[in-house]
Amino acid sequence: MKGMTLIVKKITQIICPIIFVFGIYIIIHGHLTPGGGFAGGVIMAGAFILQILANGNILPALRKEEEGLEFLESSAILGFLIIAGLGLLFSGSVVFFANFLNKGQLGKLISAGFIPIENIVIGAEVCAAIAAIFIALVVYKDEESK
């Protein structure tokens, strides 16, 4: 897969960071506004995919990227499970998925206990997974056409 024209590349360069930051915004406001870990993660992965589409793929670099994404994905799920499991230790009554942190004030950014933290972990996981799936498809297609 070859890259696109200079115009596309330049515009992608400009809007990709904005898309990425918007994804982060959706994730950290997951407990206050519509959206959350999954939606934000998909938007962040969209920024990655846009880059690959505009600039074409350099296979060795993408393979390396895929390994890194797999690692991020596994650790994110593990993180999610560990945070859920911490409830077993800190909630006082041995409850899985217990919201053991201070709930804070309704409507503030730092509130709702551990839900924002779980949202961040889910965001990382979804972003890594969707980007990894896309890269796997691209790598497969290129190998097939060779």
Add this chain to the structure above:
Amino acid sequence: MNSLIPLFVILPLGAAFIMAIMGRFIKNINKYISSVIMILLFCLSLHFIFRTEGSFVYKVGGYEAVNGIPIAIYMVLDGLSKLILLIISLVGLLAIFYSISYTKQYTAERKFYVLFSLMIAGMNGVVISGDIFNIFVFLEIAAMSSYALVAFGVEKHQLEASFKYQVLGGVASLLILLTIGLIYWNTGTLNIADISRQLTVNCSSPEGISVFMKFISILLISGFGLKAAIFPFHTWLPDAHSSAPSPISAMLSGVLIKAIGIYVILRLFFNMFPLSYEISLTITILGTISMIIGGLLALGQWDIKRMLAYSSISQVGYIVLGVGIGMMLLASGGSKTIAALSITGGLFHLVNHSVFKGLLFLNAGAVEYRTGTRNMKKLGGLSQVLPITSNTSLIGSLAISGIPPFNGFFSKLIIIIAAIQARYYALAFLAVLVSVITIAYFMKLQKYTFFNTDGSKWVKKKISEVPFSMATSMIIMAMLCFALSLLIVPDVRAVILKPAVDVLVNYADYSTKILGM
């Protein structure tokens, strides 16, 4: 509230992702982690079977019910779940021990154990979930990892089998999700106990359940019937179960179709829907037909694992027949004792089948591991070069054909006696007939694979017995084929089978009991 219950999901799920990270850096660590996890799960399920009594409810997140309406996700552990969890961890432990030597032939060995643990997590989750939507979620976890495991060898026929399995599995998931949506629309809740209460309040008229409920029931039977490979939804099974790596075939045939197919059908149709005669008749008829069709189709197979896969369809038919007779009796107000006997037979056969079908698939894997073929026409005389495989396979074949003193005899006997006592003579006759057919195709398997030395090139070849871990797993399973006959003794049965049977026979108590906790 028993705080050990979520460990059934946390342990394998956590282990899967730890293995995905660690396996990259440390060679062979996945084998040890997954074995240790399976041993822990096995001990945990033994603890629940022998050291605890009655049902437990675990409310995830610790949210208590408000005005009697459950809010938290419920994890329910009662007699039936305990029995299925025991089977999952037992067969899983032996399969993972067998895999230690078997998976050396694959390049992506570490991913095998990750997917295996995920599959265990999914099945455990289905079994302990008290909530119909979480059953769906965990069912998808188990199904997704089994799709990947079926295609694990990445050869052409394996990919094709996996694709077929995915398409039909996708249809099944769609039907199940649609039904969950319809149930939620109708009752406004997803908790099985709460749905059951709503349905008995709203839908219990003298003439039985409403047409809408029948429609939902049929959709559910189709969806979970596809997962359990009951006729006419069985077409994916012979491909998928024969193409998978052998320990996975043992898991799929031995446990997966029961945990995500039969178990859920039992749980939903006994404990959630009000029992109805028409639905139980449908289930029994489908079970009987798959029992016959599976047996007849197995007769003509020359691929060992394909024959075993068809045999699974037939034996699952037995299980459904046993439980179905009980269901019909309970629904039509017949004798509770005979219904209990019949359900005991069905569940007893479920336990037995997971052990001997697991064993036979491991044997087939051992034959393929040493000879490189599964075609019976190319095999023969293996009893002289692979004595352990041959003898354990003989025990497995005798057990599945229902020869005393092996476990298969007693479970089939109980089902047939219950059918006669319930005056379903035709069903009893068919069960005996299929048992004869079973003997026929297992004699074929034994003769062509192990005993027929005519023109066999394997006797002269110097092939040695399979490695230690594979042989040990097969020997333990063969001993279990003997040992499980003990379940016929009333005292042993009272500990292991009776709690599970009680949950199904006293089907109406489930809702009040779970909501009261």
